[in-house]
Amino acid sequence: MHYPEPISKLIDSFMKLPGIGPKTAARLAFHVLDMKEDTVLEFSKALVDAKRDLTFCSVCGHITDTDPCRICKDESRNRSMLCVVQEPKDVIAMEKMRDFNGLYHVLHGAISPMDGVGPEDINIPDLLKRLQDDTIQEVILATNPTIEGEATAMYISRLIKPSGIRTTRIAHGLPVGGDLEYADEVTLSKALEGRREL
Numbered sequence: 001m002h003y004p005e006p007i008s009k010l011i012d013s014f015m016k017l018p019g020i021g022p023k024t025a026a027r028l029a030f031h032v033l034d035m036k037e038d039t040v041l042e043f044s045k046a047l048v049d050a051k052r053d054l055t056f057c058s059v060c061g062h063i064t065d066t067d068p069c070r071i072c073k074d075e076s077r078n079r080s081m082l083c084v085v086q087e088p089k090d091v092i093a094m095e096k097m098r099d100f101n102g103l104y105h106v107l108h109g110a111i112s113p114m115d116g117v118g119p120e121d122i123n124i125p126d127l128l129k130r131l132q133d134d135t136i137q138e139v140i141l142a143t144n145p146t147i148e149g150e151a152t153a154m155y156i157s158r159l160i161k162p163s164g165i166r167t168t169r170i171a172h173g174l175p176v177g178g179d180l181e182y183a184d185e186v187t188l189s190k191a192l193e194g195r196r197e198l
């Protein structure tokens with residue numbers, strides 16, 4: 001299809017987003033052309049600002065605009081419990097549930113030998129460092145119920161075991177092969193409730 005160059009560039013940009021194919025990208029691009037210039041400027045500024053102002057928390061790895069993040073800084077949270085998740089969006093899913101008042105550790109991925117991702121490629125070394133002080137008494141492994149997520153949970157639990165820290169894995173209610181972020185709050189709440197020793 002022959003679009004004028006600015007439109008094809010815009011379509012190409014939308015196609016860089018997950019789940020957006022050429023058709024949807026074209027629809028979005030034409031929608032942008034119909035938008036008021038002010039709205040488009042606001043939209044583009046939001047994209048640039050989000051990228052520029054957000055960073056990863058140096059303690060837990062969650063996405064934040066302050067370092068340490070608000071969760072790590074919050075003195076009212078239970079510092080003896082640490083929930084390990086794969087991605088920042090999983091922290092957001094857990095926070096929405098409101099049942100968990102501990103701290104988080106974001107791995108930014110999962111161990112996946114097929115994709116060449118080893119334990120040192122994700123945020124595991126920092127996790128081990130955090131466990132060295134005696135504050136944390138339980139590590140809840142809330143990685144996704146996928147092959148990679150399970151393998152990562154097993155790997156971490158084996159590393160932690162000798163230290164005597166309680167290691168649990170969320171279990172019930174989560175569909176196998178699913179993503180934590182898509183679970184509804186009740187399912188996620190049940191999964192947390194049904195965590196087991198690893």
Ligand SMILES: [Zn+2]
Binds near residue numbers: 058059070071073
């Ligand atoms: Zn943090």
